[in-house]
Each structure stands twice: as C-alpha cells, then as structure tokens.
Amino acid sequence: MSQQYPSQLLEKAVGEFAKLPGIGRKTAMRLVLHLLRQEQATVETFGQAIMTLKREVKYCKVCHNISDTETCLICANPRRDPSTICVVENVRDVMAVEATQQFQGLYHVLGGVISPMDGIGPSDLQIDSLVERVKSGGVKEVILALSSTMEGDTTNFFIFRKLAPYEVKMSVIARGISIGDELQYTDEVTLGRSIVNRTLFTGNM
Amino acid sequence: MSQQYPSQLLEKAVGEFAKLPGIGRKTAMRLVLHLLRQEQATVETFGQAIMTLKREVKYCKVCHNISDTETCLICANPRRDPSTICVVENVRDVMAVEATQQFQGLYHVLGGVISPMDGIGPSDLQIDSLVERVKSGGVKEVILALSSTMEGDTTNFFIFRKLAPYEVKMSVIARGISIGDELQYTDEVTLGRSIVNRTLFTGNM
Numbered sequence: 447m448s449q450q451y452p453s454q455l456l457e458k459a460v461g462e463f464a465k466l467p468g469i470g471r472k473t474a475m476r477l478v479l480h481l482l483r484q485e486q487a488t489v490e491t492f493g494q495a496i497m498t499l500k501r502e503v504k505y506c507k508v509c510h511n512i513s514d515t516e517t518c519l520i521c522a523n524p525r526r527d528p529s530t531i532c533v534v535e536n537v538r539d540v541m542a543v544e545a546t547q548q549f550q551g552l553y554h555v556l557g558g559v560i561s562p563m564d565g566i567g568p569s570d571l572q573i574d575s576l577v578e579r580v581k582s583g584g585v586k587e588v589i590l591a592l593s594s595t596m597e598g599d600t601t602n603f604f605i606f607r608k609l610a611p612y613e614v615k616m617s618v619i620a621r622g623i624s625i626g627d628e629l630q631y632t633d634e635v636t637l638g639r640s641i642v643n644r645t646l647f648t649g650n651m
Numbered sequence: 652m653s654q655q656y657p658s659q660l661l662e663k664a665v666g667e668f669a670k671l672p673g674i675g676r677k678t679a680m681r682l683v684l685h686l687l688r689q690e691q692a693t694v695e696t697f698g699q700a701i702m703t704l705k706r707e708v709k710y711c712k713v714c715h716n717i718s719d720t721e722t723c724l725i726c727a728n729p730r731r732d733p734s735t736i737c738v739v740e741n742v743r744d745v746m747a748v749e750a751t752q753q754f755q756g757l758y759h760v761l762g763g764v765i766s767p768m769d770g771i772g773p774s775d776l777q778i779d780s781l782v783e784r785v786k787s788g789g790v791k792e793v794i795l796a797l798s799s800t801m802e803g804d805t806t807n808f809f810i811f812r813k814l815a816p817y818e819v820k821m822s823v824i825a826r827g828i829s830i831g832d833e834l835q836y837t838d839e840v841t842l843g844r845s846i847v848n849r850t851l852f853t854g855n856m
Contacts, residue, residue, distance in 0.1 A: 450746065450750070451746070452717055452723055452725070453708070455707055456742070459700045462700040463701075466682050466686075467685050468678070468681070469682075473673070475743060477672070477674075479742070481671075481701060481705065482708060482717075484705075486706070490702055490705075493698035493701050495663045496664050496667070496683070496697065497694060497698040498663075499663070502660055503658070503661070504658075512661050512687075514659055536684065540657065541656070544655055545655070
C-alpha cells in the first residue's frame with residue numbers, strides 16, 4: 447500500500463523514526479502523531495535530550511563505558527577491586543551485571559564483538575586498551591562476559607591469545623541452564639555443556 | 652531488576668524515548684544506543700525533524716488534516732468533488748482511504764472520536780466545523796468512515812443528529828467480512844451484520 451503523506455514535514459519526521467531499528471513506518475507514524483498531540487515544550491525536551499546526549503556523551507578513559515565524567519563512577523570508586531576486570535560488549539551489559547550485585551571489580555567495555563559479517567574487526571574494539579590495562583600490572587583476573595554466540599566466542603579466543611603472554615587468570619562466565627528452566631525445554635547444546643561443566647554440589651544453591 | 656544508569660544524559664534520553672506509547676525502557680535503551688552509534692549530523696537531523704514538525708505543522712483550514720499549506724493539497728485540488736465529504740478520525744485514516752484510490756471527494760478530519768472514558772467530548776473534535784461546511788451548502792453526501800468501535804458508533808450517531816436538520820445524504824462505510832477472510836474465523840457480530848447487509852450479486856465482485 448503506497449502512502450501519500452499530506453505533509454513533507456510529517457513525512458520527514460516519520461522517515462526519521464522509521465530509520466530506527468525495529469521501527470516500521472506504521473509504528474513511526476503512531477509515534478510521531480503521539481508527539482504531535484503533546485505540548486511544544488514536551489517535544490522540545492524529547493528532541494533536545496537525544497541531541498544533547500550525542501553532543502556531550504563521554505566515555506570513561508579507563509573502561510570506555512558511557513559516563514558523564516572523565517573517569518566513570520565505577521572506575522573512580524575506591525571500594526571496587528581493580529584487580530578483577532569484567533570484559534563486556536556494551537553499557538547495557540555493564541548495567542545487567544551491576545544489577546546482579548555479584549561483582550565488585552571493574553569493567554572493560556569493548557564496544558562490540560568481532561563480527562566479520564558486520565565488518566567489525568578487532569581494531570574497531572577496545573581490545574588494545576584492555577591489553578594495556580593488563581600490561582600495566584595489578585590485574586589478577588580477567589572475566590570474559592560476552593554473549594554466548596559465535597561472535598562472542600570468537601572475541602573470547604582473540605582476547606585469550608592477546609593476553610596469553612601476561613600473567614593473568616582468565617575466566618568465562620558460566621554457561622548452563624537458566625534458573626527456573628525446565629530440562630525438557632532446554633536446547634541440547636546448553637544441556638550438554640551444563641553436564642560437562644557440572645559443579646560440586648555442597649548442599650547450598 | 653533495578654537499573655543504575657552510568658550517565659544522567661543517557662538516563663534522560665532513555666526516559667524520553669520510554670514515554671512514547673508502546674516503548675518500554677529496554678527498547679528505549681536499544682534505540683538510544685543505536686542513535687549514539689550514528690554520526691552527530693544524523694542525530695541532529697533526527698531531533699530537528701521532530702521539533703520542526705511540531706513547531707511548523709499546519710492544519711488545513713477546511714478539512715483540518717495535517718498540511719504544509721493553509722489549505723491542504725486535497726481540498727485545493729479542483730479535480731476533487733467538493734459535494735462528497737468523508738469524515739475520518741485522523742490523518743492516518745485519510746492516508747488509508749487515499750491509498751485505496753476509490754474516493755474522489757474531500758475529507759473532514761475530526762481529530763478523534765467521542766470517548767467519555769478518555770475525557771474526549773464532542774467539543775474537543777472538529778464537529779461544529781463539519782456542520783458549518785454542510786450548512787454553507789454544496790455538500791450532497793457525508794460518508795462516515797470511523798472505526799467500528801463503540802466510540803466510533805457513538806460519534807456516528809452524534810454527527811447524524813447534528814446534521815439531521817440539513818438536506819444531506821448520510822452514509823456509513825460498509826462493514827462485513829474482509830476480502831480474503833475465511834468465514835469460520837470471522838466473529839459472529841461481523842458475520843451477522845454482513846448477512847443482514849448483504850448486497851445484490853451481479854456477477855461482478
């Protein structure tokens with residue numbers, strides 16, 4: 447169904463929304479019409495929030511996470527353990543790990559994973575700066591917390607080899623069945639791995 | 652899962668996106684991170700398109716559809732038939748009817764339907780101006796093309812009574828089973844209506 451927009455301004459706004467991932471033209475239209483029904487000031491706030499973020503966003507000079515300051519609040523926190531570095535793909539993963547409250551070390555945000563299909567090579571990621579952090583000493587363990595995908599695994603191996611010359615323990619977050627999962631619905635690769643990598647049962651879960 | 656944002660700028664941008672209907676905080680985060688990966692100019696274009704639309708949007712003084720000009724292109728088109736007015740809820744419905752290429756008349760955009768639950772009464776809609784259009788003469792038929800909902804039906808009845816004093820034919824778009832629908836999956840109200848309102852079969856579909 448070809449759609450003739452009655453206004454070029456409307457068409458442009460819808461077109462801009464429709465460029466966002468997972469937003470089709472129908473959804474874009476719905477969102478734009480919603481904004482049109484709001485006050486002028488509300489729409490200005492919306493537009494400015496996005497533009498200001500892009501203009502003023504900073505990345506922590508240590509871990510490369512998004513930050514409002516030169517060094518992010520986690521890296522600057524003296525109560526965090528600088529001898530353990532958790533390597534993640536992006537800021538969402540930092541937030542996910544932080545939300546577990548199970549990790550007291552620092553992070554290293556790669557900015558993606560190696561993905562030749564998407565044209566992302568090691569030099570597009572913050573891998574050299576990770577090596578520098580390890581090289582400069584004081585790091586005892588690097589925890590690789592990337593997605594359990596081919597790209598994540600490739601990146602894990604690449605980092606593993608890059609860090610091999612240095613005296614640092616390397617670990618990967620556990621893969622296994624999710625808490626609450628029923629065995630019959632678990633895919634066989636995950637189930638197989640979770641049997642191979644079984645842990646000693648001490649009575650505590 | 653409580654989420655601690657590492658940056659207030661990021662949190663603000665995500666919060667703004669999450670105010671949009673149907674966009675949760677996870678989707679908002681995905682959209683904001685997508686925009687962060689784009690060029691500065693791309694993000695400015697996005698923000699400006701929305702703000703410019705809101706600032707400069709016009710509504711046609713005849714039919715109240717969104718327009719870049721005082722009178723919209725449809726109302727200003729001498730080849731359209733001004734004696735037939737199709738009453739719709741919003742600009743999306745104008746676009747949907749236009750896409751069918753089955754209507755040569757003009758539109759009247761109400762800006763919504765009567766919905767006491769949402770606090771929308773007749774005075775919030777462009778009903779008086781519709782009466783004015785009919786009153787000023789030259790209109791032979793008003794086609795009511797509102798949604799087949801309780802609110803749409805209520806609005807239809809309200810307009811019907813408002814226009815009753817004037818000599819104008821009033822019609823409602825046909826309701827029935829959709830083209831391609833299988834009878835067994837059609838709800839019984841629709842099926843019942845489509846039997847009551849059956850049309851003469853002439854061999855042409």
